[in-house]
Amino acid sequence: MIKVKALGNMTSSKKPTRLRKVASMSRPLLYPFYLLFGFFSLLSGIQSDDLQILMKLKSTLLQTSNTIAFISWESSISMCNFTGIICNSDGSVTEIELSYQNLTGILPLDSICQLQSLEKLSFGFNNLHGPIMDDLKNCVRLQYLDLGNNLFTGWSVPEISSLSQLRYLHLNASGFSGIFPWKSLQNMTGLVQLSLGDNPFNPSPFPNEVLQLTNLTWLYLSNCNIQGTIPAEIGNLKELINLELADNNMTGKIPVEIGNLVNLWQLELYNNSFTGKLPVGLRNLTKLEMFDFSWNNLEGDLFELRFLNNLASLQLFQNELSGQVPAEFGEFTKLVNLSLFGNSFTGPLPQNLGSCSKTNLIDVADNFFTGSIPPDMCKQGTMKWLIVFENYLTGEIPASYANCSTLRQFMVNNNSLSGKVPMGIWGLPNVIIIDISLNDLEGPITSDIKNAKSLTYLLAGNNRLSGELPTAISEAASLKSIKLNDNTLAGKIPYMICNVSFLEILDISNNSLSGKIPECLGNFSGHLRVMDLRMNNLCGAIPNTFAKGNQLRTLVFNDNNLEGLFPISLINCTNLEVLDLGNNMINDFFPYWLEYLPNLKVLVLKSNRFRGPIGNHNRRGMFFSELHILDLSYNEFTGPLPINYFENFNAMAINDEGKLEPQYMGEVKYYQDSVVVTLKGLEIKLQRILTIFTTIDLSNNKFRGEIPEVLGRLTILRSLNLSHNSLTGHIPSSLAYLSALESLDLSSNRLIGKIPMQLTSLTFLAMLNLSRNQLTGPIPQGNQFGTFENNSYDGNLGLCGFPLSSKCGTNELTQPAPPSTFQEDNDSLFASGFGWKAVSIGYGCGLLFGLAMGYVVFKIRKPKWLVRFIEGKQKGKKRRPNNQRPGQRRN
Structure with a gap:
């Protein structure tokens, strides 16, 4: 007791020497423990802060989103195991990858940019909206930013120049508008990918700031209102593998310096107003696989493209190009898609065109091609879209096409083809469109049409087809349009045609059909919109069976031998716009x-x-x-x-x-x-x-x-x-x-x-x-x-x-x-x-002159000089009116 008391009464200056020595000796031994304790305390604080930020992000977006992305985001689980979260070795968040997660709402960038180690932020392909606030400038360590394909509004990030470490910037198709701060790109000299397309920015010339980014490999500035010419300095961006400047208002000639971009894999300049010839030097782009200069005003020939044998897609449609298609195109072994429609090409098509093992689309419509259809375009069994309409092709349809089971669109209309239609054409199992109209083809429509289960549009008008309408046509259950007008078909209209339940257009006018109109045609209450039976030898009374709720819009029975009373059930055709019963014997x-x-x-x-x-x-x-x-x-x-x-x-x-x-x-x-x-x-x-x-x-x-x-x-x-x-x-x-x-x-x-x-x-x-x-x-x-x-x-x-x-x-x-x-x-x-x-x-x-000329054009096939004189080649009038070009890629 005395000892304890004595010790307890000692002052610090009077501690025993031995104790002072022990304390002095133990301090260095404890330093590592102090440092380790401090490190873990700091680390625990960082992780705690990051976790709180992530949980705030979750709570903000869950209020408006229907997503499963946040199922794993629970406080009982390490945040480094959250879906879309990557941490570094110290456990702090470096990447947030939440693209394609069906997220909606406003992005809380004020808290996200407090993540001190954040290097990647990716919210592309969601439905995020609202403005992007100034807080984005605080994400100074970002190397990868993707907010593309969202629904943001406005542009309120004038100070993104603080993001000087960015290497990947993707803001395309996000709803941004106004003036883009091009000068902010000056500090981003390390940019490798720049994607700003599909935003309605204010009009501007090609930004010179982009021309200084010599490390770029990917440049996507399509559809963002760029005007004027492409600067020659574009040739300095020699690392580019992708260049897309489509859907803008660019003019002038394409600079020859584009030929310096020898690493290009994709080059898209479509839907601008470029003029002149294809630039010399394109032959240097031997790595090019995707090439699209369509919807411009380019002229000249395809000489510069003869050596681009790595091309998989070549699209030059709707220009003023001319000359012949080089024979080398038939030897492009990787060619998948060739679209040259709407130009002024002449001469024969290369006979081996489309014969490579990958080709699935050939579209050379609306040109001046002559000669025969190349016989091997279906040889490899990969062809899906064969479109050669509106040319001057002659000869027969190659018999080999009857075996082209992969074919979906077969459009050879408006040429000068003759001979019999190969039998198997009618029954191609995957074909959606058969359009052989406006030729001089003959022969019957065979019963194997029942095998064409996908056939939707049967268009064979203005030929010399003969025989009867096969009853098997009713088994082509997907048919929406039957146009067999202006042929020499005979016999009766088969009653079974009423079983084509999705039929919208029935045009079998100007043939030699006889007998009565099937009563069931009046009972089409679902889809039939056009019934055109004019100029036949039909007799008897018009069916009085038009049902309530029918969709008929056009009913044309003129120039037959119809008699009897006017059918009062036509009062049910409340959508009717055209009714033509002229030149009959109706007595009422x-x-x-x-x-x-x-x-x-x-x-x-x-x-x-x-x-x-x-x-x-x-x-x-x-x-x-x-x-x-x-x-x-x-x-x-x-x-x-x-x-x-x-x-x-x-x-x-x-x-x-x-x-x-x-x-x-x-x-x-x-x-x-x-x-x-x-x-x-x-x-x-x-x-x-x-x-x-x-x-x-x-x-x-x-x-x-x-x-x-x-x-x-x-x-x-x-x-x-x-x-x-x-x-x-x-x-x-x-x-x-x-x-x-x-x-x-x-x-x-x-x-x-x-x-x-x-x-x-x-x-x-x-x-x-x-x-x-x-x-x-x-x-x-x-x-x-x-x-x-x-x-x-x-x-x-x-x-x-x-x-x-x-x-x-x-x-x-x-x-x-x-x-x-x-x-x-x-x-x-x-x-x-x-x-x-x-x-x-x-x-x-x-007007009357135009009507008369229309009549002449219909009778003798439209002369191309007249069409081009009247319609011109203005960019705004080039869209194909009835069907979208298959295989067309648009970002």
């Missing part, structure tokens, strides 16, 4: 209930045996308001003209001409509405019906009474034919408001009085026929009236003045009469100065 009254079809645009009942009055009933509401073409000629209709119909023809009164591009009725894939109309006394087939084309033909009936003033409201009517009726009274001066009128035929009626002087305002009027009436007085002079000859006025003994030989007296009226009440009311329509004259200057009679 006017089907007034057609008024209930709200979308009807074309109604042709001409040359039948319809009788009785039309219109002029007490029904209220809108009807026939969409009608553009009405042709009831050559029937036995009686009574007055249908005033209440004219009052509702709104589509003939509203100007639709302000659209930049022509609009056509009923454009669907592989079918185009057409109709035969009478213009200037000539029957013309409109292969496509412009929405601005309007016509009324009520000629050769027994209509009586006066021509109603209300016709003057149809201000965009192009053609009016009321000839060969029993119309009386005066020619209404309101017709002067038909300012788009090009053809007016009132001949062979009982009209009296003077020709209204107001009609001289019809400056587009190209044909006028007032003959065989009882008109009197002077013929108006001025504008188009100076172009009409005597036959426009024959049979009107009371007329005088030019061009007739009889002179008028000096007291004849030569000034227009005061406008009618109808005219005064309608003057307000044009009071703003926006009238037809102002809109239509320059239009003239060009």
Whole structure:
């Protein structure tokens, strides 16, 4: 006790010497333990901080994301075992890799950039949104940053220049916009990959800062609004293996210095406005596998590409290139994809083209190739897309193609091919499209079509195919379009065709088919949109089985021997836009209930045996308001003209001409509405019906009474034919408001009085026929009236003045009469100065010329010089209208 007490009372200065010695000796021994303890304390603190940051990231994104990425992110598990997390040797986080994880929400970069060891941050291909905040500049140790393919907005990272250690920068397709801070790239001299494409940045020239990044191997600046030319200094980036500048607004010639980039594997400059020839030096790019200069204005030949025998994909479509395809292309042993369509290439195709073991796409359509189809393009059994349409190829389809079981698209249409179609073509097991139309091919459609289980589009119109439609066609269950028009097919329409349940288009017009129309065709309630059976020898009554809910949009039965009553079940076809039953023997009254079809645009009942009055009933509401073409000629209709119909023809009164591009009725894939109309006394087939084309033909009936003033409201009517009726009274001066009128035929009626002087305002009027009436007085002079000859006025003994030989007296009226009440009311329509004259200057009679030329083109195959003169090669008009090019790669 005394000892303890004594010790306890000692002061520190009076400690025994022995104890002081022991303490002094033990301190150095403890230093490592102190250091180790401190290290683990620091390490534990870092790991704890990193863990907290990761858990905050999880909690932030889990609120809005539907993902399984965070299942392993539990505090009981080491964070270095979390999905997408990589740690270094001290346990701190160096990489976050969470691409393709279906993440949504706002990225909490304020905390992420507190990870002191973070070198890689990858959130590509998610649905992250919101702005990227300034916090990104704090991730100063980043070497890899991928935020590409997200939904961010704006650009608010002006200080990314602090990320000077970056080697990989991927921000493509992320929704960024505004001005990109190109100068910030000056500090990133170590960049190896730069991917900024597919963002709507403000327009800028090619950034010079990029040209200083000589370590780049990957440069993706497609679709980010770069303008101007490619600088020659691009040749300094000699490490590049990938260069993509597509989908921009670049112009000028492609610099020859591109030939210095000898390591290139992929080169894409498509969809710009480059001009000139393919640059000299391209032959140096012997490592090139992917080459795409399509959708430009390049010219010249393919001489520089002859030595690029490593090419797997060569795409030069839609340019102005010419010359022959080099024979060396047939020896490219790695060639998978060759697309040259839409150029001006000539001569024969290399006979060994596509014969290598990997080729699966050859598209050389819309050129001037001659000679035969190369026989070996299906030799290796890998060909999937064989597209050679719209050339001048001759000879037969090679028999070997019947064994091309891998073929998906076989499109040889619009050439000059002849001979029989190889039997096996019809039954290719994987084919989706067979298009052999517009050739001179012959032979039957064989029953092995039942083997074509994938066949969706059967297009064989305008040939000399013969025989009957095989019943086996019903087993090609995937068919959507059957177009066999303009052949010599005979026999009956097989009832089994109704089993093709997905059928949308049935066009077997202009053949020699006979018998009755199968009743079941009216029961297509699901998909059928077009039924075109015109110009055959079909007989009997039209089926009265059109079911409710059907999708029929076009029904064309004209020029057959159909008879009986008009089927009232057509009232169920509420989607109907085109109804053409002309040139048959239908015997009925006017089907007034057609008024209930709200979308009807074309109604042709001409040359039948319809009788009785039309219109002029007490029904209220809108009807026939969409009608553009009405042709009831050559029937036995009686009574007055249908005033209440004219009052509702709104589509003939509203100007639709302000659209930049022509609009056509009923454009669907592989079918185009057409109709035969009478213009200037000539029957013309409109292969496509412009929405601005309007016509009324009520000629050769027994209509009586006066021509109603209300016709003057149809201000965009192009053609009016009321000839060969029993119309009386005066020619209404309101017709002067038909300012788009090009053809007016009132001949062979009982009209009296003077020709209204107001009609001289019809400056587009190209044909006028007032003959065989009882008109009197002077013929108006001025504008188009100076172009009409005597036959426009024959049979009107009371007329005088030019061009007739009889002179008028000096007291004849030569000034227009005061406008009618109808005219005064309608003057307000044009009071703003926006009238037809102002809109239509320059239009003239060009429409009728174009229609006539369309008819000629359809009959004799379109001459390429005319197509290129009219359509040109403007970039904006180059897209293939009906189907996307197979195999086309777009980032």
